[in-house]
Each structure stands twice: as C-alpha cells, then as structure tokens.
Amino acid sequence: MACMAGFIPIACAAFIGEHSYSTEKLPMAHGRPDEEDLAKAKQFGIIIQKECALLANQNDVNEIFLPGSRDYRNKEIPNLPLAPEPSEDRCDVCKKCIDVCPVEAISFDSTFVTDKERCILCFACVKACPKHAREINNKYWSQAMENLKKRCLGRKEPEFYLLS
C-alpha cells in the first residue's frame, strides 16, 4: 500500500493554470483555470467522493499510477542571474513592483535596482506593473520564452487519475 506521510493517495489531477510568465505579448494558458476547468474539478470531486465510499471497507488498495518524472526542471531556461528591469520610458515610479515582490529584490533610491541574486523570477512585479514596464532583455531568455510559448499553444485539458 502506497503511503505518503500517513496518507494513501487515491486520486490526483493535473489542472491548467495561467503560466506565471504569461504576458499580453506572450500569452500562455491565459485565464486558466476557467469555468470549464472548475466544472471538471467539481465533477472529479464527486467521483472521488464515491471512490472513497467504495474503498472505505477495503483493507488494502493499489498504488496510484502517475505519469511523468520528479525533479522537473526546464533546462532551456538559462541558469543566469536574470531579473525583470523597468523601462525608464514607461515606468511612472508608482512602486507597485516593490510592494508585490515576495523576496524584496527591488529597491528604489533615485533609481530602481533589482537584485538578480535574490530574484526568483516569479514575475509578480511584471504582472502588477500597470505600465507594462518590467521586462527581461536577454536573448537566451527571449528564445526560451518563444519555445515555451510554442509548447503552450492550443488549449490543454486537465488530466485526472484514480486508483485503478
């Protein structure tokens, strides 16, 4: 019996969410999860509930099979110190980017400085910037984003897994 921290997994799902690097120029799963995704999640919840009732009286259950591999890492994204920087033409110094950065990588003292060693590339500052002023200008990054966009083209659907 497969047991994780005292739990026995009986169901799993892979849902689609908007990529944190998705922008207006490079949309990736924009607006997901949407109503269709949420309806599927609700339906899957009902199925899991029935499965739980069926398994309640069983002493042993199989291990759930999940595709894919652990320790996923996108090797196309270069392991370089990178961070979004503001364009001086567009930035109006509202400082919203400073407020949303979860690791306090952005500071302002007459000019903006982004600590590339601290930045975790979450893109919260890019999404929060009302002037679309924050970007990464690096050719390796741009190429990696183009490749990512190609892979994210077309609608993908959630995947569901239950104990067989």
Ligand code: SF4
């Ligand atoms: S959120 Fe955008 S416009 Fe506001 S300070 Fe940051 S970079 Fe400038």
Ligand code: SF4
């Ligand atoms: S990408 Fe994330 S961690 Fe990096 S500066 Fe922006 S908000 Fe901070």
